[in-house]
Amino acid sequence: MDRREFLKRTAVLGLGGAALLLPRSVRRAFGAGEGLPGLAAVRGGEPGEMFERGVAALGGMERFVKKGQTVVIKPNMSWDVPPERGGNTNPELVERIVRRCLEAGASKVYAFDHTCDLWRNSYRNSGVEEAVKRGGGVVAPADTSGYYQKVPLPGGRALKETAVHELMLECDVFINVPVLKHHGGAGITMGMKNLMGTVWNRGEFHAKGLHQCIADVSLFRKPALTVIDAYRMMTRNGPRGTSERDVTLLKAQILSTDIVAGDAAAARIFGADPKNVSYIRSASEMGIGTMDLESLGVERIAL
Amino acid sequence: MLFLAHFLFRPSESALPLLPSLQVVPSILRWWGGAAVLALGALLAGRVYCSVLCPLGTFQEAVWRAGGRRLSGYAPGSRARYWTLALVLAAGAAGVSAVPALLDPYAAFGRGVTQLLRPPMAGGIDSLAGFLESRGLYGIISRAGRIPFVPGLFWGTAAFFLVLTLWSLRKGRPFCDALCPVGTFLGLFSRSSLLSVRFSGENCTGCGLCGTVCPQRCISVKERKVDADRCVLCLRCVDACPGGELALSFAPPGESLSRRGLLRTAAGFTAALGLTLWSAKKDGTVPAGASSWDEKLPLSPPGSKSRGNFTKKCVACTACVTVCPAGILRPSLGEWGPEGLFQPVLDYGRGYCQYGCTACGDACPTGAIESLEPGEKQLVSIGKARFLRRNCIVRKYGTACGACSEHCPTQAMRMVPFRGNLTIPELDPSICLGCGACEYACPAEPKAVTVSGLTVHGKIRPLSGGGEGPTVAPLEEFPF
Ligand code: SF4
């Protein structure tokens, strides 16, 4: 080893050492998730605190949101039912995510949903609209076709194109925040099914084969992070539910960088084998993500 | 102005719930004693309703004043108004609602606002919202809801208001004077009214100024007399009279009991009594639903109780059409028969009745749709769904669907095991509300589920589980 080589090595080592001393947030900004787990499963806490613990295990919010970026959060606020009914994403969770995005430096955080019930009532009565505003975000409407733009879905099997909300095209970061529920038609609804609220032609999904369309639409834009709310889990009469009796207070949450893995984990929590949920199986065959949780690295957290 | 606001914006969200109940036709329809109370009111203070509360009267007067035209003085009252009143009463009694609906000034005004003013206003709001949104400013103002466009109603209303505007510019309050059944009815009593505008003494110089400002043209300077059955107590003449001759005053004892006055009052009381009896009459519709898949009966809004009650009381003012957030109420085009033209009907082509909504009942001035609490409404069945399995996507193509059940608030449409992992809908009519969520959501062509109206609304059995809390079972272990 000559002098030059030696100096080089020490420099590298020194820089490496210095890097280790840097604040975690800066390290993450460089490392972009190298060696960090891809999935965190949390149980036993309140929605907000479970999110904190989960996202910390995945490397903190800064892994997903950089300074100045615009973020779109897609909660489920499709139904005109109050939070206790478990028909929509937990408002407390949504508020916390919006807040963390802004703290991580996001310039703007938007949330929207192409609702099933009337959008005004659903936004309001789900409590999610209020929550987004409390967190400092902006709620965008999604109720007329004018908000949507046609996009191709290369590789789609049942859908070759779709029309997505304009914010999905414009934002820098996309975060998917579904709720885990029973679903009369699809069996279970969670991450990928939630993307049906980002497109205009949702009726077509039912006509063209629900499961395959759900997988196809996930091709368009993979979320940087999927947070599956299983605080209240609707176990029957879904996706709308008829009363609080349809809900189990489960206090769980899945955070995943891979939407398919997130759904596979949530399916297990629901008590189903992901291989038997057609859209999960299709999506993993199409390479949208993986059903193999361990390959991602799983962090299990009990509060 | 208040009425404008009332029809333009949502009455349920505005602070004006009392306004419609002060209207003559609506209050007669809403409550059997309404006619008698109004008759008594007219005996006390004449046709003050016409100048103070009637929105169509106010509209005509505003048009006339904007035009600034002086009127030509006294004109004798037209006979046509008695015929219109008789026609309206007869048609109402015979159940031909279209005639009273057409001639009630309140309803006519309502249609004018919802059909002619609201669409451009909503268009303006929407383009402003669109402009802001294109700059990333969401939620500053929200878009106005769309209401269904029915060409016949639009053009009819437009023609009515065009004629009325031209007529008013020249004649003051021509509708009140020549046609209005409400004004005529009140006029039967106001002739003997306690309070009225009178020539008080010897101050009149015969200048005729009062005649040029009276929109009803009911002051005869020659005879020194005001036609009390036409005077609406706007008091313009009192202001205009330079000598202070005209004044609002109480009738001297005995004066109002002239023979003619008595006759008219008697006629008026007969009419009021008739109205009272008619309004108190229970409607005798027999319960019936559709007998086959092909027969699809029209649906009346929740709270309207039955087809009979609804078509009897609805004046087609379209207040409910404006407030329905789902945009599913539209003026009918024959669904209620030709006699019920433009009385609203539910149309599930554009949406479905929202489970927690009671807006139409809250807006309806006449009691054609009664106001319900959300809890009550959620048990009222306005129709029944019919499921035709052979049209269902699950059966036809063997793929998953369930859009109907997904939307069904009571799970009357629920998914049961089919082949393999598939589930197929099954209908329990006993808990079906007829809300149309399933019909609207069904993506099959032709629809596998459609809703037919009930001629008499029913009640579903209460859903179990309401009020109880969730099962508490925190996750003990991760299953992966
Ligand atoms: S109750 Fe139903 S029909 Fe009446 S306004 Fe509401 S959504 Fe429309």
Ligand code: SF4
């Ligand atoms: S009409 Fe359809 S959606 Fe509505 S309650 Fe009946 S079955 Fe359910």
